[in-house]
Amino acid sequence: EIVLTQSPATLSLSPGERATLSCRASQSLYNSLAWHQQKPGQAPRLLIYDASKRATGIPARFSGSGSGTDYTLTISSLEPEDFAVYYCQQRSNWLITFGQGTRLEIK
Amino acid sequence: QLQLQESGPGLVKPSETLSLTCTVSGGSITSSTYYWGWIRQPPGQGLEWIGCIYYGDTTYYNPSLKSRVTISVDTSKNQFSLRLTSVTAADTAVYYCALRPLFGNYVDVWGKGTTVTVSS
Numbered sequence: 001e002i003v004l005t006q007s008p009a010t011l012s013l014s015p016g017e018r019a020t021l022s023c024r025a026s027q028s029l030y031n032s033l034a035w036h037q038q039k040p041g042q043a044p045r046l047l048i049y050d051a052s053k054r055a056t057g058i059p060a061r062f063s064g065s066g067s068g069t070d071y072t073l074t075i076s077s078l079e080p081e082d083f084a085v086y087y088c089q090q091r092s093n094w095l096i097t098f099g100q101g102t103r104l105e106i107k
Numbered sequence: 108q109l110q111l112q113e114s115g116p117g118l119v120k121p122s123e124t125l126s127l128t129c130t131v132s133g134g135s136i137t138s139s140t141y142y143w144g145w146i147r148q149p150p151g152q153g154l155e156w157i158g159c160i161y162y163g164d165t166t167y168y169n170p171s172l173k174s175r176v177t178i179s180v181d182t183s184k185n186q187f188s189l190r191l192t193s194v195t196a197a198d199t200a201v202y203y204c205a206l207r208p209l210f211g212n213y214v215d216v217w218g219k220g221t222t223v224t225v226s227s
Contacts, residue, residue, distance in 0.1 A: 034213035043203055043220050044154070049213040087154060091212040094167040096146075096156035 002027050002092050006099035012107040019075040021102045023088035028068045034089045035064055035073045037082075038101075044087060048073060080106075109134040109141075111204045111218035119198075119225050125191040129204030129218060136185045137163065142207040143187045145178065146214070147200040155200075159207065160187060194225045 003026040013019055023033065031051040036044040046055040048064035051071055061076045075082055083106050088099040115127035129143070136143065144159030158168035160178045168176050177190040191198060204218040 032212040036214070043217040044214075045217065046213060046215055049211065049215075055215075089154075089214060091207070095169065096144075096207075096214065098154040098156070100153050 001095060002029070002090055002097055004088050004090060004097055004099035006086075006088055006102045008102060009100070010103045010105060012105050013078055014107045015078050015080055017078050019073075019078055019082070019104055021073040021086055021104070023066075023071045023073070023099050025069045025071075025090060027092075029071070029090050029092075031067060032090055032092075033064075033066070033071045035062075036087045036089060036098075037084050038087065039081075039084045047086075075104075078104075109206065109216050111206065111216060113202060113204050113218045113221040115202075115221060115223070117222055117224060119194055119223060120227050121195055121225055122193055125189070125194050125198060125223055125225075127189045127202055127204075127221060127223070128186050129188070131185045131187070136180055136187060137182055140209045142167075142209065143178075143180070144205050144207060144214075145189045146203045146205050146217075147198075148203070148220075149197075149200045157189065157191075157202075161209075196225050199223065199225045 005024045007022045033051045035048040038044040052064045063074050085101045087101050110132045112130045119125045142159040142161045145157040160166045163180045175192045180187045201220040203220045205214045206216045
């Protein structure tokens with residue numbers, strides 16, 4: 001089973017700042033990594049797939065990068081609605097796993 | 108656009124069977140372009156993939172739950188279902204139905220989720 005480790009666990013920033021969230025895998029993912037955003041009381045929603053492709057309707061301030069075992073989600077300029085929990089996700093051998101999440105909170 | 112909606116009892120007794128249904132709208136459950144699956148989230152915790160079904164009869168389950176899980180499809184109702192047997196308090200969670208594209212490695216669409224509490 002591939003384990004995903006996200007850092008930091010909590011990130012405190014102000015609106016307008018740049019956010020950088022990390023996800024490290026225990027094995028190479030060959031760019032098969034997705035990012036999901038979850039707001040309180042809501043279901044997650046897909047932001048990024050295949051490491052760097054934005055899902056339909058996702059604003060351009062969200063971008064994904066990385067390769068091998070290390071991946072990054074960047075939010076270029078935080079909007080008030082971006083404060084949420086972010087999960088990375090991968091699939092291998094029919095098993096989907098998620099990272100433990102990074103909570104992005106208002107400073 | 109495909110939409111998913113979970114339904115089922117919100118309270119299940121310990122040792123009994125949890126049964127949930129996901130109704131698909133905006134598309135057909137018989138589509139060969141998606142895997143239809145379930146994911147859960149215990150209170151205050153992260154996400155755990157339970158399993159999925161493809162083309163009505165091919166199933167894949169999380170090894171940690173495999174002995175207790177069954178996912179099936181009802182094409183007449185455009186629904187798919189989850190059964191989890193011998194539940195304990197550890198199965199208390201928000202349960203989401205979700206889909207993954209056939210040629211994608213990502214969860215693409217999520218249902219809104221339904222809360223299931225295991226308690227006597």
